[in-house]
Amino acid sequence: GAVVSQHPSWVICKSGTSVKIECRSLDFQATTMFWYRQFPKQSLMLMATSNEGSKATYEQGVEKDKFLINHASLTLSTLTVTSAHPEDSSFYICSANRDLNTGELFFGEGSRLTVL
Amino acid sequence: AQSVTQLDSQVPVFEEAPVELRCNYSSSVSVYLFWYVQYPNQGLQLLLKYLSGSTLVKGINGFEAEFNKSQTSFHLRKPSVHISDTAEYFCAVSSSNTGFQKLVFGTGTRLLVSP
Numbered sequence: 290g291a292v293v294s295q296h297p298s299w300v301i302c303k304s305g306t307s308v309k310i311e312c313r314s315l316d317f318q319a320t321t322m323f324w325y326r327q328f329p330k331q332s333l334m335l336m337a338t339s340n341e342g343s344k345a346t347y348e349q350g351v352e353k354d355k356f357l358i359n360h361a362s363l364t365l366s367t368l369t370v371t372s373a374h375p376e377d378s379s380f381y382i383c384s385a386n387r388d389l390n391t392g393e394l395f396f397g398e399g400s401r402l403t404v405l
Numbered sequence: 406a407q408s409v410t411q412l413d414s415q416v417p418v419f420e421e422a423p424v425e426l427r428c429n430y431s432s433s434v435s436v437y438l439f440w441y442v443q444y445p446n447q448g449l450q451l452l453l454k455y456l457s458g459s460t461l462v463k464g465i466n467g468f469e470a471e472f473n474k475s476q477t478s479f480h481l482r483k484p485s486v487h488i489s490d491t492a493e494y495f496c497a498v499s500s501s502n503t504g505f506q507k508l509v510f511g512t513g514t515r516l517l518v519s520p
Contacts, residue, residue, distance in 0.1 A: 295448070321506070332495065332512040333449075382448050391437050391456055392499030392508050396448035 292316055293385050295397030302373055303405055309369045310400045312383030318363035319385035323394065324356075327380040336381075339366040373404040407432035407500045411511035418518055420488055426481040426514045428470075428496030435501040438479040439508065440470055443493040452494070455479060466490070491518045 292315040302308050312322055320341045325333040337358050338346040345358035355377075357369040370377050380401050384394040410429045418424045430436060437456050441449040453464025460472040470481045479496060496511040 293448075298446075323508075330515070333510050335507075338507075380446075384449075386506070390505060391454070392503075392505040393437075393439065393451065393454060394449075394508055396441075396450070398448045399446065401446065 293319075293383065293395045293397045295383050295400055297400060298398060299401050299403075301403045301405065304374050305372055307369055307371045308373055308402060309367055310381055310383070310402075312366045312368070312385070312397050314364045314385045314387075314395075317385070317387050319366075319387065320363060321386045321389075322360060322366040323384045323386070324358060324366075324368050325382045325384065327382060327399075329380075333382065336368075341366075370402065373402070375404045378402055378404045407436065407498055407502065407509050409496050409498050409509055409511035411496055411514045413514050414512065415515045415517060418486055418516065420518055420520050421485045423484050424482065424486050424490075424516065426494050426496075426516065428479045428481065428511060430477050430479065430496075430498045432477070432498065432500045432502070437499045437505055438470075438472060439497040439499075440464065440468070440479070440481050441495045441497060441510075442466075443495065443513075445492075449495060452481070486516070486518045488518050488520065490516060492516060 294313045296311045322339040324336045339360040341360045347353045360366040382399045383397040439454045440452040443449045455462045455472045463469045497508045499505040
């Protein structure tokens with residue numbers, strides 16, 4: 290089956306530094322990937338839609354300058370949290386849309402970011 | 406815009422008992438429906454999906470769900486749960502409004518299976 294890989298699984302960083310999270314589709318090409326944020330015991334909040342070869346589409350309230358998304362190839366999208374602060378600590382999950390006809394998503398394993 | 410409601414934030418159940426996790430959606434157009442499961446500190450895994458055809462859909466790990474268009478529901482069921490079924494379950498919908506390109510998730514239901 291389809292596999293989406295996310296790296297790193299865990300990251301701890303100091304306040305003010307930037308962190309990059311990678312999302313790869315391993316056995317299919319994904320023109321569209323999605324980045325979600327999940328707070329403890331809550332649902333997934335869609336942050337942005339990553340489009341290969343073009344700018345990402347951000348959801349309302351998400352700072353595009355803080356959460357930089359790059360989708361340079363059909364198998365890789367990256368999320369960079371710039372100048373991270375403790376309130377950015379969260380679980381970030383990427384997903385890829387393999388079936389454009391249904392919207393079915395395949396998810397990465399998630400990345401837990403802790404900003405000290 | 407469509408929305409998904411999972412009324413139960415947490416469902417405690419004993420091992421080998423049946424369980425139903427409720428999901429209702431609001432949409433006046435065509436929809437596709439999904440159930441995902443999330444184990445601690447992991448991403449989401451697809452349990453089952455309804456696209457068309459039979460309204461009773463069978464998924465992995467013995468789960469099934471029934472699409473009820475008149476009640477706009479897609480409840481998830483399992484006749485006998487295991488301890489390993491303890492996880493967070495998310496219902497999601499895509500609709501023709503967005504060309505089925507975007508999934509909208511419910512708030513999730515935590516299934517707690519105890520011995």
